[in-house]
Amino acid sequence: MNFTKRKPIDSRLIFLGLIIVLVLLPVLFPNPARVGMFIGCGVASVLAMGWLLILRIGCLSLGQVAFLGIGGYTSAILSQKLGVSPWFGMLFGGICAGLIALGIGLIFLRIRGLYLAIITFAFAEIVRLVVSTLEFFGGHGGILEIPKFPALSIPGLGIVKFDSPFSCYYILMAIVLISGIFMWRMDHSALGRTFRSLPQNEDLAESLGIHPLRYKVISFVTACFFAGMVGAFTAHYYGCLYPGSYSPMHSVIVQIQATVGGAASVAFGGLLGGFLMVMVETFLLNVDSRWVLIFYGTVIILITFVLPEGLLSLPQEIKKFRQKA
Amino acid sequence: MAILEIKEVTHNFKGLTALSQIDIEVQEGEILGIIGPNGAGKTTLFNNISGFIKPTKGEILFRGENIVGLRPDVIVRKGVVRSFQGTSLFPAVSCLGNIIIAHHLYKEFGFWETMLNTKSYLTREQEVREKSLAILETLNLTDKKDVAAHDIPYGYQKMLGIAMALATDARVLLLDEPVAGMTPQEALAMTEEIRRIRSGLKKTIVLVEHNMKTVMGVCDRIVVIHHGEKIAEGPPEFIKKDPQVIEAYLGTDET
Amino acid sequence: MQLFLNCLVLSANYILLALGLTLIFGILRALNFAHGVLYITGAYVVYALAKLMGMNYFLATFIAMIIVGGLGLLIEASILYPLADRVKVAALGAILGVSMVIEGVLAFIFEGEDVTIGSFFTGTVSIAGATLSMERIMVVVLCGLIMVGVYGWIQKTKQGMAIRALAENPRVANLQGINTRLIRFLVMAMASVVAAFAGAIVTPLFYINPFMGGHVVFKALLIVAVGGMGSIEGSILAGLLIGFVECIGVTYLGPIAEVISFLMVITIFLFRPRGLLGVEYEFH
Numbered sequence: 087m088n089f090t091k092r093k094p095i096d097s098r099l100i101f102l103g104l105i106i107v108l109v110l111l112p113v114l115f116p117n118p119a120r121v122g123m124f125i126g127c128g129v130a131s132v133l134a135m136g137w138l139l140i141l142r143i144g145c146l147s148l149g150q151v152a153f154l155g156i157g158g159y160t161s162a163i164l165s166q167k168l169g170v171s172p173w174f175g176m177l178f179g180g181i182c183a184g185l186i187a188l189g190i191g192l193i194f195l196r197i198r199g200l201y202l203a204i205i206t207f208a209f210a211e212i213v214r215l216v217v218s219t220l221e222f223f224g225g226h227g228g229i230l231e232i233p234k235f236p237a238l239s240i241p242g243l244g245i246v247k248f249d250s251p252f253s254c255y256y257i258l259m260a261i262v263l264i265s266g267i268f269m270w271r272m273d274h275s276a277l278g279r280t281f282r283s284l285p286q287n288e289d290l291a292e293s294l295g296i297h298p299l300r301y302k303v304i305s306f307v308t309a310c311f312f313a314g315m316v317g318a319f320t321a322h323y324y325g326c327l328y329p330g331s332y333s334p335m336h337s338v339i340v341q342i343q344a345t346v347g348g349a350a351s352v353a354f355g356g357l358l359g360g361f362l363m364v365m366v367e368t369f370l371l372n373v374d375s376r377w378v379l380i381f382y383g384t385v386i387i388l389i390t391f392v393l394p395e396g397l398l399s400l401p402q403e404i405k406k407f408r409q410k411a
Numbered sequence: 412m413a414i415l416e417i418k419e420v421t422h423n424f425k426g427l428t429a430l431s432q433i434d435i436e437v438q439e440g441e442i443l444g445i446i447g448p449n450g451a452g453k454t455t456l457f458n459n460i461s462g463f464i465k466p467t468k469g470e471i472l473f474r475g476e477n478i479v480g481l482r483p484d485v486i487v488r489k490g491v492v493r494s495f496q497g498t499s500l501f502p503a504v505s506c507l508g509n510i511i512i513a514h515h516l517y518k519e520f521g522f523w524e525t526m527l528n529t530k531s532y533l534t535r536e537q538e539v540r541e542k543s544l545a546i547l548e549t550l551n552l553t554d555k556k557d558v559a560a561h562d563i564p565y566g567y568q569k570m571l572g573i574a575m576a577l578a579t580d581a582r583v584l585l586l587d588e589p590v591a592g593m594t595p596q597e598a599l600a601m602t603e604e605i606r607r608i609r610s611g612l613k614k615t616i617v618l619v620e621h622n623m624k625t626v627m628g629v630c631d632r633i634v635v636i637h638h639g640e641k642i643a644e645g646p647p648e649f650i651k652k653d654p655q656v657i658e659a660y661l662g663t664d665e666t
Numbered sequence: 667m668q669l670f671l672n673c674l675v676l677s678a679n680y681i682l683l684a685l686g687l688t689l690i691f692g693i694l695r696a697l698n699f700a701h702g703v704l705y706i707t708g709a710y711v712v713y714a715l716a717k718l719m720g721m722n723y724f725l726a727t728f729i730a731m732i733i734v735g736g737l738g739l740l741i742e743a744s745i746l747y748p749l750a751d752r753v754k755v756a757a758l759g760a761i762l763g764v765s766m767v768i769e770g771v772l773a774f775i776f777e778g779e780d781v782t783i784g785s786f787f788t789g790t791v792s793i794a795g796a797t798l799s800m801e802r803i804m805v806v807v808l809c810g811l812i813m814v815g816v817y818g819w820i821q822k823t824k825q826g827m828a829i830r831a832l833a834e835n836p837r838v839a840n841l842q843g844i845n846t847r848l849i850r851f852l853v854m855a856m857a858s859v860v861a862a863f864a865g866a867i868v869t870p871l872f873y874i875n876p877f878m879g880g881h882v883v884f885k886a887l888l889i890v891a892v893g894g895m896g897s898i899e900g901s902i903l904a905g906l907l908i909g910f911v912e913c914i915g916v917t918y919l920g921p922i923a924e925v926i927s928f929l930m931v932i933t934i935f936l937f938r939p940r941g942l943l944g945v946e947y948e949f950h
Contacts, residue, residue, distance in 0.1 A: 295516040383766030
């Protein structure tokens with residue numbers, strides 16, 4: 087692993103390019119269904135990025151969507167029952183998810199390996215069962231008629247309405263960019279370095295003055311905060327929430343999307359995986375929804391055997407291949 | 412006052428007594444050797460001192476302060492660092508990266524300074540990098556700085572491990588089998604290094620070893636542990652002739 | 667009493683799966699998430715053959731066991747063995763992938779409503795004032811027989827000993843001339859067959875859908891983890907524990923009772939990570 091200061095120009099140029107592309111996407115493909123798909127891509131990306139960030143500390147999060155749900159439900163209930171504006175709702179959704187992540191993180195992140203993965207799964211299931219049973223959370227039917235984003239008065243643009251996929255897309259992109267930059271920065275800083283040391287030799291890290299739990303919690307809470315925020319966004323964008331959309335299957339799909347993207351870079355891997363997979367998935371849904379499951383299954387099997395480090399490792403692998411030949 | 416005092420430390424584990432009433436005083440600046448047959452409890456003692464496990468009874472005082480019950484990373488901050496048996500490294504990280512990580516305690520940085528890439532953070536990172544490169548230079552590993560740690564020769568790995576322990580700037584080093592698996596030349600280089608650390612850097616060293624030649628050669632004093640109990644203590648010439656020690660080691664002498 | 671027996675049925679079902687998982691884990695050192703899908707495939711094969719094609723139930727079950735056994739072997743040969751040395755994350759992904767593919771295929775073929783075969787064994791029996799269908803009693807009896815059979819086989823026979831040797835120390839077992847590959851196949855086949863059987867006997871009792879596999883295998887995994895990875899006795903014990911807790915909970919509290927089993931599992935991991943009867947095991 088190379089800790090030499092990466093020439094910032096490279097990454098910053100790529101970032102700039104990405105930002106431009108992301109901003110222009112709905113302009114280039116204004117079809118509302120397309121934009122809707124891009125929104126799905128963005129949501130998946132944030133989740134995938136979070137998943138990869140958690141992977142850095144050596145934890146396999148099998149319950150990522152639980153925090154999506156926590157954010158969503160928090161914001162939905164706050165806006166429906168307390169009249170909180172969805173704009174603040176998103177923030178609270180993230181905060182709530184982050185706090186819960188903090189709570190369970192402090193207790194469970196001491197556990198290592200597979201058991202931790204099982205616990206993330208168990209937690210996600212507990213959340214799902216709770217929200218699908220208790221009436222307060224709307225039970226099986228979920229929550230309907232969640233307020234959408236109210237119009238804002240933006241200086242220079244006048245009154246901007248957020249009632250179409252087009253405008254909501256930009257809200258999401260703001261979240262994607264903020265979370266991407268935040269998680270990228272975290273991963274590339276001394277924090278990321280410390281994260282990586284933990285799965286390799288936690289005892290040694292501890293003996294060098296690193297407090298493992300602190301760093302695991304930082305990674306976990308960050309990932310879950312953004313997942314919560316994005317969850318709140320989806321609640322207001324779609325206007326409804328169903329517990330069924332936070333099932334274990336969805337968590338596995340997050341894992342697959344992130345793995346396909348590539349663990350080399352938290353931000354880029356997550357973005358790549360999220361966007362690509364959702365685009366293919368949407369295409370397949372239009373053809374025949376039954377293919378989606380088979381698709382995801384085949385993809386992960388292929389990736390595991392052919393390109394285990396994900397698509398980001400393609401350039402390296404091609405280089406290695408050429409060197410052998 | 413001794414820099415490290417182990418007072419009546421007992422450690423029971425699943426019905427077995429790993430350590431029983433261990434009393435050791437480590438004087439500042441000395442090189443103390445701990446020897447004993449396999450399974451005698453030496454690593455358990457290190458684990459207790461460095462905070463990975465807690466003694467069932469007894470106290471461990473570092474500069475007069477009881478460090479029992481403190482977390483390992485807190486104990487390092489106070490000034491006691493340990494290395495592990497085998498190789499004490501982050502295997503997939505580069506050599507340079509390993510040493511950089513080991514400098515974790517150097518001018519500790521806060522969360523937001525890191526995230527916002529502040530001037531002080533950048534300065535600190537630069538300093539750590541320079542210090543680490545300098546350390547690699549003294550270890551003759553400059554050309555391997557970007558090589559993953561588990562890809563360098565074993566002898567170098569052990570040296571790297573020691574360098575990492577030093578990077579914590581702790582006053583007391585607990586070294587667990589520093590010359591295990593080394594060739595005689597490598598072991599000699601290591602003992603030279605240990606002496607240098609003591610006199611040049613003014614550190615106190617406690618080491619656990621099986622290699623008698625090393626132990627007799629480099630330690631000021633030796634403590635012998637057998638079946639979890641201290642059975643002898645004294646300078647090397649003394650220990651060599653102690654009948655109890657000889658009996659405990661019958662057939663397991665490694666020179 | 668009725669409750670007790672219902673719980674027993676549930677437990678028995680879980681235990682059969684847990685047994686397979688724990689064996690696979692103990693010997694192949696792999697977490698076969700695909701086990702649930704094997705179970706459901708077994709159920710669907712029986713359904714397809716017995717209900718749709720009118721085949722005899724027992725014959726259908728037998729064929730299902732063979733098909734699923736073959737499927738299991740395929741998985742072992744193509745996925746588990748090649749990935750045996752890889753990091754757990756990688757193998758996990760691939761196995762999940764396999765389950766997804768198979769689930770997807772099942773969904774493709776059998777889309778629509780949940781299905782069931784309907785009771786095969788007719789008649790009821792009265793025990794201690796509770797009425798039970800013969801069906802359920804047969805299930806418990808058969809499960810029990812298989813459990814005893816598997817346990818006895820592992821403990822007593824030569825092959826069983828070879829398996830246990832492999833579980834303890836793969837390298838030494840190899841040196842002793844034990845054919846590792848063959849043993850792995852044997853274990854996988856056995857576990858798959860048992861899974862298919864568990865699926866088959868359950869079809870007459872419950873409605874099945876292609877997605878049950880994940881749920882069921884996760885329960886089995888919890889049981890294996892709680893009972894102790896690789897411990898057969900542990901799986902049986904934990905299976906009874908979790909099965910009963912869940913069954914009683916669901917009867918009185920409804921579906922949310924599953925939370926209790928999850929909480930139980932979490933608690934056990936916190937305080938006794940190796941499981942009730944397990945041995946310490948390091949994960950990569």
